Amino acid sequence: MLQKIDEILQAANNSYFIEYDATNMIDAGSNAMNRGRSFAYIEEFVQGKFATGIYGQRSRMMKLQIYFCKYTELQTTALEREALRRQIIDEAIEPFMAAYDDSSYFEPIHEWEIFYTTPRFAENEVSVMLEFECRMTIC
Secondary structure, three states, X not given: OHHHHHHHHHHHXXXXXXXXXXXXXXXXXXXXXXXXXXXXXXXXXXXXXXXXXXXXXXXXXXXXXXXXXXXXXXXXXHHHHHHHHHHHHHHHHHHHHHHHHHOOOOOXXXXXXXXXXXXXXXXXXXXXXXXXXXXXXXX
């Protein structure tokens, strides 16, 4: 599943660096990443389930959280952060959702959730977390 999500993310917007390991991201904003750099952090899968449909077809479902982030200057206002969140949604989240639904690997999603999160990796981070149930049919 993770490899397919990575492929969809890259196809939707390849200007976002993709990371999976939280330990690589701790203080990345102040140490290694450039200001203005965009990245997507995919939270490791921690919850899932299997379901069987009325015709016996089985599906695997995982709750997925992807943080779409930008590093910015340390002193930003609420209005500047809101503008950055809107930019993240326009340039990364909406294209990802469209590419995901167009993929033949996963079942389309009818409801996505977004959260404006507090910084996780550096104090100059602005993030929008996308949460959804990733569902794929098992053949």
